[in-house]
Each structure stands twice: as C-alpha cells, then as structure tokens.
Amino acid sequence: xxxxxxxxxxxxxxxxxxxxxxxxxxxxxxxxxxxxxxxxxxxxxxxxxxxxxxxxxxxxxxxxxxxxxxxxxxxxxxxxxxxxxxxxxxxxxxxxxxxxxxxxxxxxxxxxxxxxxxxxxxxxxxxxxxxxxxxxxxxxxxxxxxxxxxxxxxxxxxxxxxxxxxxxxxxxxxxxxxxxxxxxxxxxxxxxxxxxxxxxxxxxxxxxxxxxxxxxxxxxxxxxxxxxxxxxxxxxxxxxxxxxxxxxxxxxxxxxxxxxxxxxxxxxxxxxxxxxxxxxxxxxx
Amino acid sequence: xxxxxxxxxxxxxxxxxxxxxxxxxxxxxxxxxxxxxxxxxxxxxxxxxxxxxxxxxxxxxxxxxxxxxxxxxxxxxxxxxxxxxxxxxxxxxxxxxxxxxxxxxxxxxxxxxxxxxxxxxxxxxxxxxxxxxxxxxxxxxxxxxxxxxxxxxxxxxxxxxxxxxxxxxxxxxxxxxxxxxxxxxxxxxxxxxxxxxxxxxxxxxxxxxxxxxxxxxxxxxxxxxxxxxxxxxxxxxxxxxxxxxxxxxxxxxxxxxxxxxxxxxxxxxxxxxxxxxxxxxxxxxxxxxxxxxxxxxxxxxxxxxxxxxxxxxxxxxxxxxxxxxxxxxxxxxxxxxxxxxxxxxxxxxxxxxxxxxxxxxxxxxxxxxxxxxxxxxxxxxxxxxxxxxxxxxxxxxxxxxxxxxxxxxxxxxxxxxxx
Numbered sequence: 001x002x003x004x005x006x007x008x009x010x011x012x013x014x015x016x017x018x019x020x021x022x023x024x025x026x027x028x029x030x031x032x033x034x035x036x037x038x039x040x041x042x043x044x045x046x047x048x049x050x051x052x053x054x055x056x057x058x059x060x061x062x063x064x065x066x067x068x069x070x071x072x073x074x075x076x077x078x079x080x081x082x083x084x085x086x087x088x089x090x091x092x093x094x095x096x097x098x099x100x101x102x103x104x105x106x107x108x109x110x111x112x113x114x115x116x117x118x119x120x121x122x123x124x125x126x127x128x129x130x131x132x133x134x135x136x137x138x139x140x141x142x143x144x145x146x147x148x149x150x151x152x153x154x155x156x157x158x159x160x161x162x163x164x165x166x167x168x169x170x171x172x173x174x175x176x177x178x179x180x181x182x183x184x185x186x187x188x189x190x191x192x193x194x195x196x197x198x199x200x201x202x203x204x205x206x207x208x209x210x211x212x213x214x215x216x217x218x219x220x221x222x223x224x225x226x227x228x229x230x231x232x233x234x235x236x237x238x239x240x241x242x243x244x245x246x247x248x249x250x251x252x253x254x255x256x257x258x259x260x261x262x263x264x265x266x267x268x269x270x271x272x273x274x275x276x277x278x279x280x281x282x283x284x285x
Numbered sequence: 286x287x288x289x290x291x292x293x294x295x296x297x298x299x300x301x302x303x304x305x306x307x308x309x310x311x312x313x314x315x316x317x318x319x320x321x322x323x324x325x326x327x328x329x330x331x332x333x334x335x336x337x338x339x340x341x342x343x344x345x346x347x348x349x350x351x352x353x354x355x356x357x358x359x360x361x362x363x364x365x366x367x368x369x370x371x372x373x374x375x376x377x378x379x380x381x382x383x384x385x386x387x388x389x390x391x392x393x394x395x396x397x398x399x400x401x402x403x404x405x406x407x408x409x410x411x412x413x414x415x416x417x418x419x420x421x422x423x424x425x426x427x428x429x430x431x432x433x434x435x436x437x438x439x440x441x442x443x444x445x446x447x448x449x450x451x452x453x454x455x456x457x458x459x460x461x462x463x464x465x466x467x468x469x470x471x472x473x474x475x476x477x478x479x480x481x482x483x484x485x486x487x488x489x490x491x492x493x494x495x496x497x498x499x500x501x502x503x504x505x506x507x508x509x510x511x512x513x514x515x516x517x518x519x520x521x522x523x524x525x526x527x528x529x530x531x532x533x534x535x536x537x538x539x540x541x542x543x544x545x546x547x548x549x550x551x552x553x554x555x556x557x558x559x560x561x562x563x564x565x566x567x568x569x570x571x572x573x574x575x576x577x578x579x580x581x582x583x584x585x586x587x588x589x590x591x592x593x594x595x596x597x598x599x600x601x602x603x604x605x606x607x608x609x610x611x612x613x614x615x616x617x618x619x620x621x622x623x624x625x626x627x628x629x630x631x632x633x634x635x636x637x638x639x640x641x642x643x644x645x646x647x648x649x650x651x652x653x654x655x656x657x658x659x660x661x662x663x664x665x666x667x668x669x670x671x672x673x674x675x676x677x678x679x680x681x682x683x684x685x686x687x688x689x690x691x692x693x694x695x696x697x698x699x700x701x702x703x704x
Binding site: 037038039051054055056057118122123124142144145231233234235236247248249250251252253254256 | 351354355358361362364382386387523525526529532538665666668669672675676677679680694697698701702704
C-alpha cells in the first residue's frame with residue numbers, strides 16, 4: 001500500500017478520537033469555568049477553582065486520596081515485585097496455575113469484589129467472627145464505622161484487587177531480562193539477593209515507573225471501592241475525589257461546572273505527580 | 286479492503302441502533318425501582334387500565350433507585366429527552382429538588398385531573414410548585430416502632446409497655462432489654478433516625494424560604510443529643526448500611542426499630558416470625574414541646590414527564606392509583622402496599638387484623654398515624670443539609686464530637702454547596 005492511502009486510513013480513528021476524547025476534554029474545561037444549576041449555567045471564570053480551595057469536603061477527600069496513595073501504592077508495588085520474582089523462578093512447578101490465580105482478582109467485577117469485602121468486614125462478618133473465635137479480640141471491631149479501620153479495609157481491598165494486575169507487568173519485564181546476565185553474575189559469585197537488587201531491579205526501572213504512574217492515576221480516580229464498601233464514610237473518613245464529582249452531579253443540585261473543576265484539579269495533580277515520578281525514577285529513554 | 290468495509294458497516298449499524306422512540310405511539314414507558322411492591326403495583330394498575338383501553342401498551346423498566354436518579358440526571362443534563370420515560374417513580378426526598386431544577390421536564394397534567402383532597406398534606410405539599418401539583422402520591426412512609434415480641438417477652442416486658450412512649454421512657458426499656466437478653470434494644474441507620482426525630486417535631490433542615498436551618502435549629506440539637514445519649518447506653522445497634530440494618534432486625538440481633546409502613550413486607554419475610562411482632566407508634570421527643578408520636582420516612586410518588594403521551598399517562602394514573610380503592614385493596618393483600626389514598630382506609634381489607642402481627646390492625650393504625658405526621662418542609666437544599674449532617678452524625682453518636690461542633694461544621698459544609 002502506498003503512503004497516501006495509509007494517511008487516509010487514520011481519518012476514522014482521528015474522527016473518533018476527536019469526538020470522544022478531545023472534544024469532551026475541551027468542553028469540560030469550558031464547563032469548569034461555569035457554575036450550573038441543572039441545565040442553567042453562568043460563566044464564573046476561575047471562581048470554582050477558588051471555591052475548591054476553601055471547600056472542607058474537598059480538602060478531606062484530597063487528604064484521603066493522599067493516604068490511599070502514599071500507603072497503598074508502595075505496598076502493592078513491593079508485593080507485586082516479590083510475587084513476580086517468585087513466579088519467574090525456573091524450577092517452579094504449576095506455573096500456569098499460579099499465574100492464573102494471581103491475575104484472577106483483577107478480572108473480577110469492581111462492584112462484586114467490593115461487596116464481598118464489605119460483607120467480610122461487617123460487625124458480624126467473617127473477619128470479626130474469625131478473630132473472636134481464635135481469641136485475638138474480645139469484642140468485635142467496627143471496621144466500617146470507625147475512621148482508620150475503614151481506611152485499612154479499603155487499602156486491603158485495593159491491594160488484593162490490584163497486586164496481581166501489576167504482577168503481570170513485572171513478570172513480563174523480568175522475562176525480557178536476558179538469562180546470560182544472570183549466568184555471568186553467578187560466575188562472578190553474586191548470590192540470589194544480589195542478583196535481584198543489582199540486576200532485576202535496575203532493569204525493571206521502566207516498568208516500575210509505568211506501574212507507579214498508572215497506579216497513581218488509578219488512586220486519584222478511586223471511586224467504586226469507597227462508594228460500595230463505605231460510601232465515603234464513616235463521616236468523611238474515606239470520601240475520595242471521584243465521589244466528590246459524583247455528589248456534585250447526582251446527589252446535590254446538579255452542578256456540572258463545579259464537578260468539572262474538581263475533575264480538572266485531578267488532572268493537574270496527576271500530571272504533576274507523573275512528572276515528579278519521572279524525575280525521581282530517572283527515565284533516561 | 287473487505288475487512289475495512291465490514292468494520293465500517295458494523296460501525297454504522299451500531300450508530301443506527303441508537304435511534305430514539307416515537308412520540309404519541311400510545312406506549313407508556315415507566316421507570317421504577319423495587320420489582321416487588323412498586324413493580325407489582327404499577328403492573329397491576331396497568332392491567333386494570335388495559336381492560337378499558339385496549340390500544341395502550343406499557344413498557345416497564347426496573348432499576349436500582351440510585352441508578353434511576355443517575356440516569357435521570359444524565360439524560361436531563363444532556364437534553365436527551367428520548368431516553369426518559371413517560372412515567373417515573375421518584376422518592377419524596379429527592380423529588381422537590383428535581384421539580385425545582387428541571388421544572389420544565391415535568392408535565393402538569395395530573396394537576397388538572399387528580400382530586401388531591403384524597404391524599405395527606407405531607408405528601409402533596411412537597412410536590413407542589415407555585416400552586417401546581419406535579420405528582421401522584423403513592424406509598425405511605427408513615428413510621429411505626431416495629432418490635433420483636435420474643436425478645437420483648439424475654440426481657441419481661443409486653444406490648445403494652447411500648448405504647449405512646451417518649452424517648453426517655455424508651456431508654457429505660459432499652460436498658461432493660463439489653464441487660465436481660467444481651468441483645469440490642471434498637472437498631473438504626475443514624476442519619477435516617479436523625480431525620481425521623483427532626484420530622485416528628487415538625488421541622489426540617491431548611492427554612493420556608495429554602496435557606497439552611499442547621500446552626501440555629503434547636504430541635505435538631507435536641508434530636509442529636511437524644512441520639513448521643515441513646516448510643517452511650519449501649520443498647521443501640523449502629524447499622525453501616527441498609528443490608529446491615531435489615532439483617533440486624535431479621536436475624537433477631539435487635540428488638541425494635543423505627544421504619545416506614547413499607548417495612549412490613551420485609552418483616553413478614555422473617556421465617557417463623559408469625560405472631561411474634563407488633564407495631565407501636567414511634568416514641569416522641571420529650572425535650573421538644575409539641576413533638577408528635579408520628580413521623581414519616583421514605584415513600585415515593587409517580588410523576589409524568591413532558592415527553593410523549595402526557596394525557597394518556599395522566600388518565601392512566603388518575604383512574605387507577607389516583608381513585609381506585611379496589612386496586613389499593615388488592616395491592617395491600619398481594620404485596621402489602623400501604624396507600625396514601627385516604628378513602629382506601631374505609632375498606633374492610635384495611636380494617637382487618639394481620640395475623641403476622643398477632644391480629645393487630647396495623648393498616649388502619651398506620652393510616653391513623655399518618656394523619657398525625659406533622660407537616661415538614663422538603664426543599665431543594667434539604668439533600669445538601671442531610672449529606673453534611675450525615676458526615677458528622679456518626680462521630681456525634683459515638684461521642685467523638687459534641688453536638689455543637691457537629692452542628693457548626695455541618696452548617697459550614699452545607700453552606701459551601703447550598704444554592
């Protein structure tokens with residue numbers, strides 16, 4: 001096929017991308033400069049952004065999102081690398097079965113798994129009954145109606161759901177590392193831990209960067225789990241930015257302007273964090 | 286090349302599949318939640334209407350209540366009227382906001398045909414905007430104190446002890462139940478319970494002009510204080526959500542709860558519960574003068590949208606759910622729907638005792654109590670206020686926060702969002 005024809009073949013994709021990605025992004029930016037009550041909107045300039053800074057609920061959700069981000073992402077990445085390393089062992093039997101088991105949480109429905117976590121952690125749920133029966137506790141913990149336990153439950157849920165998903169990235173990264181490098185290291189007398197820290201980790205750097213960035217984006221957009229498991233509660237202990245957007249559109253008097261402003265705020269944070277992570281992890285390519 | 290053509294064709298087919306529905310086609314599209322009570326009610330009404338009007342067809346769409354609100358708002362914001370139904374069921378708590386924000390989406394046809402003197406004011410007032418009534422009142426949210434007689438008797442008490450109570454009298458009974466049986470005496474969803482208390486004293490979180498009524502609301506303060514006191518006694522089960530709440534009652538973990546008349550079918554599903562339950566009037570706040578032994582919670586009404594066959598829709602609703610005692614008799618027997626249609630109370634079905642509740646005439650009791658529900662306001666900002674109070678009520682009942690702090694912070698938070 002000649003070059004000219006190839007050019008035209010991009011057109012349908014460009015049209016779709018323009019309609020469903022570029023246009024909404026621009027339109028929602030314009031919305032974020034308006035204040036709305038249902039379909040009646042008026043232009044308010046940067047007022048929405050100024051209001052955000054003084055909004056307690058917004059501050060709470062920003063704090064919560066940061067807690068989830070700072071605690072959950074490192075734990076998850078560490079676990080993923082360890083799991084991937086174990087699954088990458090040459091002499092491991094039933095590799096296929098283990099790999100399937102690891103990816104299974106990531107293919108379950110977000111809502112379904114959230115409901116299960118909620119049931120497990122209820123006052124008369126599995127976890128409390130188990131801990132009471134083995135005498136670790138003498139009275140049940142109110143996991144979902146006290147602030148820090150509720151956050152803990154959400155973090156556990158997120159780790160359970162996303163660790164396997166990230167393991168797959170690390171696993172494919174590890175399989176791309178040439179065996180010869182390890183053989184050479186062995187001859188030079190490097191032990192397993194040295195091989196891991198000196199060869200595997202440095203060569204996985206681009207994957208670590210990629211996983212960190214997508215996990216950051218995922219955490220900033222966190223919605224399903226807090227919505228189903230705690231509904232943002234108790235109080236505001238687990239409310240997230242995603243839920244703020246939902247509330248301003250579907251719970252309160254619909255204000256698409258304010259909701260868009262929150263969405264743009266998330267974009268700004270996401271871009272800043274991505275740039276920072278690139279700097280820190282030093283992506284040379 | 287063939288593949289590309291095939292792909293394009295598929296794409297065009299997908300787009301073509303998204304075409305709208307035709308107006309004036311005599312097909313009434315109805316949205317509702319809960320297949321059991323609401324679904325049976327509207328389809329029974331439709332069957333009744335179809336015997337006279339053979340040319341009208343119905344299309345029923347059932348979905349979760351929250352999903353329906355989300356879908357409605359999305360369609361309304363996008364101006365996509367084709368995806369909206371002709372008839373929609375809206376919760377009484379959310380409807381005033383919709384009526385105010387999307388006023389031009391709602392048809393006024395019901396106002397001309399329905400005789401609203403047949404419905405209680407607490408239902409009709411919130412659906413009235415500038416003198417026009419927009420909806421048809423449907424199920425009755427009047428509340429009762431549901432009690433598990435087995436636990437009550439185990440604690441050495443009887444039904445008579447629970448009649449015409451104040452909350453401080455309930456306190457004593459609650460402690461006795463907790464001590465003698467080790468079970469919870471009361472189960473609540475904190476934010477719902479707060480609204481019940483506030484409504485029973487005839488006020489709400491907004492003023493008549495729509496402004497917020499939180500910081501200076503003495504009744505709200507007393508209600509919160511009451512709840513903090515109750516919880517500190519240790520006899521209250523604080524349910525995390527609806528499933529947890531229903532479970533605490535149906536599993537027999539808690540003896541009593543306050544809920545709307547629509548809770549009866551849920552109670553009746555308890556296996557082996559027959560004869561073990563009674564319903565008393567809700568306790569009143571003794572710290573507030575003029576507080577009633579009655580409140581209402583939940584409840585919903587039907588609305589017609591300015592979209593398609595409004596006249597047919599209005600005629601359908603008025604001739605069935607708007608004026609037929611026989612229909613309400615049938616629905617009460619079949620699914621336990623407690624009506625707000627006042628003439629229904631005259632029928633023998635409503636006057637009959639219910640064996641599940643030991644022969645108690647619960648339905649006429651409910652209708653008697655619904656007369657006593659003090660009028661309260663639900664306006665656009667009520668939802669915002671409720672949400673901000675919901676943020677702090679949990680901390681208040683657990684004593685982690687004082688009532689004054691919670692009220693001040695709720696007011697501040699609600700002010701940021703209120704219109």
